[in-house]
């Protein structure tokens with residue numbers, strides 16, 4: 001069969017400024033040889049090398065969709081009124097300001113503004129696909145185990161594609177809904193499923209049906225940790241940058257659960273609040289492999305101990 005047809009599609013997502021993780025995926029894709037690559041949002045923020053990530057993707061000619069973190073950096077730079085005004089002076093949000101400045105000063109915001117929220121794929125004789133960072137109706141509505149049957153039912157009724165591919169939750173997933181298949185690509189830059197490797201999705205067409213393969217790629221995580229320091233991000237951006245680095249080390253979601261807990265308990269988003277969260281949840285923050293050992297050894301510095 002001629003390779004001008006789209007037979008193999010790669011969905012790479014949630015790189016979050018982690019250049020070493022992206023490079024490992026680029027190398028892996030040289031073996032996978034997809035016909036098309038879609039970078040499904042959240043290229044930037046959290047990690048410190050957002051503009052280098054965008055440059056790398058752009059140089060490869062890969063298309064991108066808009067993720068909530070990409071949009072957040074634009075909104076931050078424009079002081080968008082939909083963001084709480086308190087964020088701009090709150091030390092906890094300094095990491096967002098740092099990343100927004102890094103990406104904006106390299107001239108990437110106009111490109112981010114043009115990114116589509118969805119990409120539709122219709123190949124003759126094959127099942128239809130819609131790709132979006134969250135769901136097609138909202139970039140923060142990720143496909144995951146917490147998404148209710150009612151929500152999936154509504155999404156599929158509004159967007160009746162055979163295959164719906166999303167990202168955003170940082171946890172790979174496959175779920176059937178009637179004749180529809182719902183897939184989550186997982187995350188390249190900061191997975192939350194306990195496996196620190198860079199994760200992404202490949203779908204390959206066989207007799208018109210898209211067969212998923214969830215790939216996991218080991219990469220130089222020490223280089224990713226080092227970038228937090230070499231760029232000055234860790235020192236300048238404060239607690240939230242430390243928490244993003246801790247998420248990278250543990251391959252777990254920590255920052256959002258902490259924010260939700262703090263809101264419920266009326267606690268502060270600072271080191272005192274973080275220590276109280278760790279105690280309240282009896283968290284034992286250990287890294288899943290030796291590459292994360294350095295951050296565990298430094299727990300005390302970020303108020304984890």
Ligand SMILES: [Fe+2]
Pocket residue numbers: 014016042069168169170
């Ligand atoms: Fe993300």
Ligand SMILES: [Fe+2]
Pocket residue numbers: 042067068069133139140168169
């Ligand atoms: Fe996201």
